[in-house]
Amino acid sequence: MYARLLIESLRRGTRRKLLAVTAVALGTLGATALAEVVLASGDRLAAELGSYGANLVMVPVREGETLPVDDLATVRKIFWRNNIVALAPFHAPRVRMEPGGMVAPLVGTWFDHALEPGWRTGLPRTRPTLKVEGRWPREDAGEVVLGRRLAEGLSLRAGSELRAALGTRKESLRVVGVVTSGGEEDDQAFAPLGIVQRLTGQPGRFTRAEIFALTSPESRNTNSDPERMSPEEYEAWYCTAYPSSIAFQINRALPRARTSIVYGVTNATSDVLGRLRWVLAALAGVALAGAAVGVTAAMTATVIERRLEAGLLVAIGTPRSRVVLFFLSEAALLGVLGGLTGGAAGLVAGRLLGSGVLGVTVPWMPVLLPFAALLGIAVAVVASAAPVARALERYPAEILKRATA
Numbered sequence: 001m002y003a004r005l006l007i008e009s010l011r012r013g014t015r016r017k018l019l020a021v022t023a024v025a026l027g028t029l030g031a032t033a034l035a036e037v038v039l040a041s042g043d044r045l046a047a048e049l050g051s052y053g054a055n056l057v058m059v060p061v062r063e064g065e066t067l068p069v070d071d072l073a074t075v076r077k078i079f080w081r082n083n084i085v086a087l088a089p090f091h092a093p094r095v096r097m098e099p100g101g102m103v104a105p106l107v108g109t110w111f112d113h114a115l116e117p118g119w120r121t122g123l124p125r126t127r128p129t130l131k132v133e134g135r136w137p138r139e140d141a142g143e144v145v146l147g148r149r150l151a152e153g154l155s156l157r158a159g160s161e162l163r164a165a166l167g168t169r170k171e172s173l174r175v176v177g178v179v180t181s182g183g184e185e186d187d188q189a190f191a192p193l194g195i196v197q198r199l200t201g202q203p204g205r206f207t208r209a210e211i212f213a214l215t216s217p218e219s220r221n222t223n224s225d226p227e228r229m230s231p232e233e234y235e236a237w238y239c240t241a242y243p244s245s246i247a248f249q250i251n252r253a254l255p256r257a258r259t260s261i262v263y264g265v266t267n268a269t270s271d272v273l274g275r276l277r278w279v280l281a282a283l284a285g286v287a288l289a290g291a292a293v294g295v296t297a298a299m300t301a302t303v304i305e306r307r308l309e310a311g312l313l314v315a316i317g318t319p320r321s322r323v324v325l326f327f328l329s330e331a332a333l334l335g336v337l338g339g340l341t342g343g344a345a346g347l348v349a350g351r352l353l354g355s356g357v358l359g360v361t362v363p364w365m366p367v368l369l370p371f372a373a374l375l376g377i378a379v380a381v382v383a384s385a386a387p388v389a390r391a392l393e394r395y396p397a398e399i400l401k402r403a404t405a
Helices: 002-011 014-050 069-077 148-154 193-200 231-238 243-253 263-305 307-315 320-358 368-391 396-404
Strands: 056-060 084-091 094-098 102-109 113-116 119-121 131-134 143-147 161-166 169-180 189-192 208-213 257-261
Touching: 014 263, 014 320, 014 368, 056 243, 069 084, 069 113, 069 243, 084 119, 084 193, 102 148, 102 193, 143 148, 143 161, 148 169, 161 189, 161 193, 169 189, 169 193, 189 193, 208 243, 231 243, 243 257, 263 320, 263 368, 320 368
Parallel strands: 102 189, 143 169
Antiparallel strands: 056 208, 056 257, 084 102, 084 208, 094 102, 094 161, 113 119, 131 169, 143 189, 161 169
């Protein structure tokens, strides 16, 4: 009987019902599309924001020592190895450069090095914001790239010859590009790591390494000291790609090295991602608030139209709670319909938004449909509660009198 009354009620006042369903659908469409984009492109956004510089730095535990280059392969064997996007070792002695006689850092590093089969890395991947006029040196060639200010001081350009000397050791290099960064790189030269190792007489060694890892934003009040964590906290921290967690695992794998976090990069990434999520959440909230307003208007009109029916139900002894439940059940059904409709449209909108704005392929996420339906129910029921309760707060006689007036 109750179900029949509910179905019959849904057949009446179809225009207002359609308005409520449309309002819920629009609200859940926006919320579902934004949720799909955030879930699908979180890693891409983190990578784009983090690509302004490496977020981890490795140095020897003892100051003044060097580390073996072969140890860097161990970095790709930690628990979070797949989050290590790029790394580059550095050996940067100050050398005399001719012609010109200037003394400047000659930074030896990788440019396109195969650390393991199918995985290449180097400076262009850890510092992708560097702009090179020309090209980067080849790994096995006597080539060099000069910083803009250094090139101007030496009066050299791409195609020029350069001689680098450190003590009695000398190397002849060909300039293949000029790098511009606006920072310290403008006063440095960059050459293959092997050449600098020969100049220093330290083959197979490096003094510093930069690591770019995909990480999760780390709360500033997170306790990153594993010795002070409970077993549950340690497990959650260790199994989350926090910068401190990845640095900790690298330090355990390489006891002669100390890996620290570049907080300028990680904090900026965390702040931007956090604010972006708040913006998306606010947009979703605005969409849902608009949906609630539309449902409130539709349900207010519906309740006013059916005051006589509500008054009769109360007058014949039906508990007010049952009458309220009847109207809220109707609203919930409208919310389910609107939520599923808006959720399905939101999945399509999320894919279009991801590919058109962020340049990422957003996969289908049908798992969001049940959440969209629940969201639609919540919006419809909450928005309907106030007008239904207001309409039934009077005595049955007063309700009937106002309904027949």
